[in-house]
Amino acid sequence: MHELFSINWPGMDWLHPSLLLILGSLLIPVFRGAVQQVYRLTLAAAFMVAVFSTVPGVYASFQFLGMDMMMGRADQLSLVFAYVFAIMAMIGTIYALHVKDNVQHMAGFIYAGSAVGVTFAGDLLTLYVFWELMLLSSVWLIWRNRNPISFASGFRYLLVHAVSGVLLLAGIVLYYSQTGSLAFERIDVEGAAFWLILVGFMVNAAVPPLHAWLTDAYPEATVTGAVFLSAFTTKTAVYTLMRGFPETEVLIWMGAVMTIWGVTYAVLANNIRRLLAYHIVSQVGYMVAGIGLGTAMALNGSAAHAFAHILYKALLFMGAGAIIYMTGRAKLTQLGGLYRYMPLTFIFYMIAAFSISAFPLTSGFVSKTMILEAYAENQMAIIWLMLSLASAGTFLSVGLKLPWFAFMGKDSGLRTKEAPTNMLVAMGIAAFFCIYIGIRPEWLYQFLPFQPVEYNAYTMGHLLWELQLLLFVGLIFFLLLKYVGPKEKITIDTDWIYRKAAPRAVGFVHQHGTAAWHAFLAGLRWPLDRIVDAASRHHGPQGTLARTWPTGSMVLWVAVLLAASLLIYYL
Structure with missing residues (x-):
């Protein structure tokens, strides 16, 4: 067992700031009223102190299944982003003090903590874990606006970033197969690994034509959620591009x-x-x-x-x-x-x-x-x-x-x-x-x-x-x-293309797919039909979707994504 999983954590007095904020957020529902406000401010302040107290170095390095992992790597590049993320977490906490929504507060803290987790990630697999945690937490800042348009926009936000995550994971697997290393440094390989990782980062950076998720979802977020969204996703992508490309x-x-x-x-x-x-x-x-x-x-x-x-x-x-x-x-x-x-x-x-x-x-x-x-x-x-x-x-x-x-x-x-x-x-x-x-x-x-x-x-x-x-x-x-x-x-952006293409693509699969593929689609027919229906609509002056999405459908697609990710990883 020791050969499969061994850990070397120099400086045991260093607590990963992300874990402090993420785990601390789970206690938010325990408190009420002014006590909860004080707790949230204290947690944000402790997070900021932890970030600014981090000195350059390598932390939480370990081996897992023969792979060298590094959960904490602090240098000048990662620290400058971590500093401003910590400052922004505090400002966002103050701005949202009056809000009485535990889900929104927890999502905001997990989101901010995950962003710092990305900046401190020394290996690509750790980066991927925090990358996906950012997605699964940030989407709630859109959904908590609690109206059909925000729910539909949030679901599309989830789907686009799920695709980004799959591309990133595929690139990481190919990169490891070519180099035998997961260290997150400059990506020097050629071929599919280079481009898959680059495109995965570019989606989160909102590089056209992969940007419409941002301008569709952010205006539909909660008042305080939009402040958090404006700070973290695209800037973590900027950090990863700066580190890797x-x-x-x-x-x-x-x-x-x-x-x-x-x-x-x-x-x-x-x-x-x-x-x-x-x-x-x-x-x-x-x-x-x-x-x-x-x-x-x-x-x-x-x-x-x-x-x-x-x-x-x-x-x-x-x-x-x-x-x-x-x-x-x-x-x-x-x-x-x-x-x-x-x-x-x-x-x-x-x-x-x-x-x-x-x-x-x-x-x-x-x-x-x-x-x-x-x-x-x-x-x-x-x-x-x-x-x-x-x-x-x-x-x-x-x-x-x-x-x-x-x-x-x-x-x-x-x-x-x-x-x-x-x-x-x-x-x-x-x-x-x-x-x-x-x-x-x-x-x-x-x-x-x-x-x-x-x-x-x-x-x-x-x-x-x-x-x-x-x-x-x-x-x-x-x-x-x-x-x-x-x-x-109405302003038509690049999302118009896949709004129109999605119904045709799914219709083609329904007509020409193999029997096995039809059987697979039969199990997903309800959510697929909802995607076709919503993608073909173009309601409102801003072209946002006006069809609600069930939580069960979201869980189904996330489960499919996780299963595919594990399959790719172990194969």
């Missing part, structure tokens, strides 16, 4: 396309959280492009931008969530004049909007310009221009369109009041980091993976270029104000 040329162009794709759809969006969700796609594009370039400055820029993005994007979703929580409305065509009644929310939102738009003295400026500078140094003018244009589109939609039509502009007649105190405190903490990092970028730079960081964002060239770009966009917006207003309309 630096200097992968295809990521340069995919990242550049992401930046343009996201802002284009954001400009067209009417739902405030869908607008912000498309900007996750765009902003992650900067990170992906930096990873593809692979120089020290580009990788540092991607890590810095991920850190800054998690905080300002969470603040944007918190501001949007406060609007929805207080007014019950999510469309720009239904909002207006809220700055009179929600002035603090408006101020905090604008700090985040300036940050994502890369205004000087904000966090986005000191991170995004690093990626642009890396491309300028390598004289890649087309990519640099694409990233710069995307920055202009970001300010147009997030910094001008959304605040003008939600907070300013024509008064919608809503008579509301400011968001609850805990929500404002959470927004204030995130806003503080947005400004503090912009004023003192060296605080962030000390955490970056490639040291020393010899970069100065506040050069005259950077300042003049950004200010000219932003002022020009502002001028164009107000000159064309009557043409850029929100409209009730």
Whole structure:
């Protein structure tokens, strides 16, 4: 038995932060009222202390069935992501203090803990376990919105990420068969293993055309759940791409396309959280492009931008969530004049909007310009221009369109009041980091993976270029104000393809499959028919599904996925 399973855990005083948060979350239902609020805050604080106390090194290394496993591996790259995940877990906990939903709180903590588990995973199998745990916990943040559309969107979110997990697991098995190692370092193999793992990561990074799950599901999540969702899934994918696929040329162009794709759809969006969700796609594009370039400055820029993005994007979703929580409305065509009644929310939102738009003295400026500078140094003018244009589109939609039509502009007649105190405190903490990092970028730079960081964002060239770009966009917006207003309309994205293809594919299998396959399908006929029915529908102005999904169907598909995974693993 010792030969099959032996463990070496140097530094037994180190407790894996993920286990602390995941196991601690199971006790949340034991407490009630203020006691539970104190417990959740204490647990989030303990998690943050555990993460920030972790020193570089290898922990929980062991052998299992002759394979070298490493549950804990901390270095500069993993720590910078773990730090911001821990900060975000605390901010999200404060923002959700008023919520009375044990399932949602447990799901959020397990989700955050699993994200840190991915960053500390030293082997691919441990990474896969936490990867799947992120999926199974995060989907509840969508379902707990408790309406047919959120349930359908969450189920599709589950299916898309289940496919991603199967691709990743298949790639891991092939990688191990080729190399005899599960160590999660740069993926240097050629062939199917390389591409399966890469695509598995790219799905979670929301790289087009594999991105529609994000913009479909995040707007349908709970008010507090969307804040957690905006922080973890895509950024853990950025971390894995940075660890496994630096200097992968295809990521340069995919990242550049992401930046343009996201802002284009954001400009067209009417739902405030869908607008912000498309900007996750765009902003992650900067990170992906930096990873593809692979120089020290580009990788540092991607890590810095991920850190800054998690905080300002969470603040944007918190501001949007406060609007929805207080007014019950999510469309720009239904909002207006809220700055009179929600002035603090408006101020905090604008700090985040300036940050994502890369205004000087904000966090986005000191991170995004690093990626642009890396491309300028390598004289890649087309990519640099694409990233710069995307920055202009970001300010147009997030910094001008959304605040003008939600907070300013024509008064919608809503008579509301400011968001609850805990929500404002959470927004204030995130806003503080947005400004503090912009004023003192060296605080962030000390955490970056490639040291020393010899970069100065506040050069005259950077300042003049950004200010000219932003002022020009502002001028164009107000000159064309009557043409850029929100409209009730449908925007068709890449998900339209598999919405239309799914019924035909399943119908083909029903008609031409073998007898054995027909027998297998007979056992799954009910959930398959529901998939065909839902995939063929295109209800509502945003094209979301309006068909409910039974929990039993979800359990069935998860069971099929787990059985297939075990079969692949042992064969």
